[in-house]
Amino acid sequence: MLPGIIDGKPACRSCTGIKLNVDCVECGAEDELYAHGRCWRCVLGSTVDRLLTNPETGIINDELKPFATALKSMKRANSGLTWINQEHVMAFLTELARMPLVSHDVVDQLPRSRTREYVRELLVTHQILPARDGLLHRYIDWSNDALNRLNSAEHRDIANRYIRWHHLRQMHSMESVSHGTFLRSKQTVTVTIEFLNWLTDRDVSIGDLSQADLDAWQAEGPSTREFAIRFLAWAIKTKLVAADLAMTPHRRGTSAKMSVEDQRDVVDGLTSNQPSLNPRDRAAAILVLVFGQQIDRVVKLTWNDVIVSDELVTVTLGGIAIALPAPLDEPFRYLAGERDLANTAAHPATNWVFRGYLPGQHIDPSHLRNRLRSTFSTRAARLGTLHELTKLAPVAILADTLGYSPATIERHAVASAATYAQYVANL
Template sequence: MARWPDGSVCGYCYRAAHRTRGKCSQCSHEGVLPGRDADGKPTCRDCSGIKLNVDCRHCGAEDELYRAGHCWRCVLAQEIDIALTGVDGVMPDRLKPVAAALRAMPRANSGLTWIRQPHVRQVLQRLASCGDGLDHDALDQLPASRAREYIRGLLIEHRALPPRHRHIDDYAEWLTRKLAAIEDAEERRIIERFGRWHNLRRLRRHAQRNNPTQGAFLRAKQSTTVAIDFIEWLRGRGLALEHLRQADIDGWYAGGPTTRGLVETFLYWAISQRLVHAITVPRRADNDAAATLGDPQRIDAIRRVLTDDSLALSIRISAGLVLLFGQPVHRLVALRIDDADTTGTVVRIRFGDDWLEVPEPFSDLLKTHLAARPNLQTAAHRDCPWVFPGFRPGQHLSPQHVRAALREIGAPALASRTATWRQLVKDAPPAVLAEALGVSPATAMRHATLAGADFLSYAATRTANRDKA
């Protein structure tokens, strides 16, 4: 309990008084506002007569004190200096930008909680001991952990280390382990060619355009694993890859789980490399027809996105972009601030070459989200360009995170997107939608075919109307 001019107060109110900041309603003083005036508006210490010790002994700032008369930010700075200083008493130059970013993060208490975790502290102190030798190789020598990769991300985001495509390195390291486990030299040579000259090259080409996604990394691993299983299956039948027959392909597909169909990537590559001849790769079934929402389900999902305040706003926005514009999750999470325009009377968004009007009231949700994007209260993002900032430094939200959230709210990404497209192609021709929504004409046409949309009749009607005019 504490005593104020108007009586005793509980511990909760006492702590709240230390943490209330802003401009005094009486004298416009900016700082800690422990009191309230007659109208309930916050007031400073002088105007309220409440005596609180909120002056930091170190920096003199008026703020909530945490330890020994020091504010949270000064204590955080002390902890950073301890964690990032090497045994020689000097902080490596490469760690200084990260130290500055941690000191300046908006929520100093969050930074203090993070840096005090033993596993985080251990990684930081190991890096500090590297001195001028701190680089990606030094990080790789540390035990693999989330803390190590998060700190690597911080170093990259604040330009202390050059960018690195994590998924490329992870796949190369994983492939090396897989190859070491293959005993037959010829089989190992084939898988190495496929892994290094197909999958790894595709990841690197993708890196030239954008950072390889988690999905691309997982597909590369999965196709390699299935290729290894397929080679081993052939060996069990006494066959080498060069003697592969159509009957063997059909037997592979028929004799196991549906994941065997993922061998198609390897088979197409083997055909292109002339390692196999005269075979046809079976086409996997298209599940688009089954993966969809009914119209009532889609309307219910849109209603929940607009009205359910218990959902995270970023998930509501993500779901809305799928349900209203048919966007794939991997594309919407990569939207940049420049792709959204809230400066005019109409909110607009851009998925392809054209700006599209965002309908109300969804536009209000988007404006609210953009005005206070989440995950920006730490040092993880320096100049964040993403509409959906992620949890990892410098990254947008992961597609896997959004897909899981959409499943939980009853709007699975694929089913929602398919349902949206089946509605959209009834109102506009596929070619127009493809250009506006940033998808390929073939994708738009496939949705139109599945929806049974008479887009040829639409084109004929447009031509007739133009001729009349």
């Protein structure tokens, strides 16, 4: 602490003779004091101990001791104390402390909230709970609530079967549920519920569904109604409806694409002296606009994929490390520089390039997509980039470099009327 000035320069208490009391009465550290002569860290420690002490035993349960240690060792004690002093956080930790054993089932029994899921991920991060598929359980919670929106008991039972025996069956067969699968399943069930309620309003049961009903459903509403085709396929397979029923599917290649001019304007804005987005969002935007990356893949980048040195910044998207020239490398250099500052109880030694709100997790793709939406549509930008890139290089090279399957790049190449001869002509 340098509370004084000697010859115009900050000086310590010993040199200046200042008697300012900045010593913590508990630990003796020379530090900023928070309350009753104690520093932030000591107050944080006593608060954690108080909240995590089981009132029936008077001690912290053995399972929670590593959790308490992690909270008390946060680098920024003031931030930890600010979080833990919130009323809903204190209430949750107090309830958690009462539990003789800690498991995912026990945590599930506590009131559902963002705090519950945040603390759950903290417990996983510090190896108190085993890792589990968070998106799978989020979908289960969401679907249970969604079923309450159905107006007919008959249709509620059908929707429940559709969720359990189609969506959840597929999810349980996966190693982990991707964010794309999670969102697609939510969208499909949401449209299915709207469709079944529409049938209820028309006094039509699922067994009496006709082609005229399906045609009216699509004709009377927005294009998103076509997603009910997924439910229809399941209903046909399970013999709930006639096998000859059909809906008009979405046609590939009809989604909007960002023009080359618009892409250049956005990139220019990202690399200007006063960019409108923060470094994290600019880094993600560059990966979408320049390399045609999906947000779901961008958020999963780790510092093993991005290498920053004094001379060069490279990012590996597929099988090849791609060098980022200036000024495209600037946001990645910034993120690398603040990496150590990101190490907290929520993200100890984090390896995510785009760390998220939940402990140990990367940023939520929907959250990042929404942050970029004010500047550009990530889908339109990605499709526009791939449309242009397939005019400049053969399918195999692009697929390997950008981490796409050859079939996906081939579709974009066909859509852009690209041929290998055009590639050679551009050399």
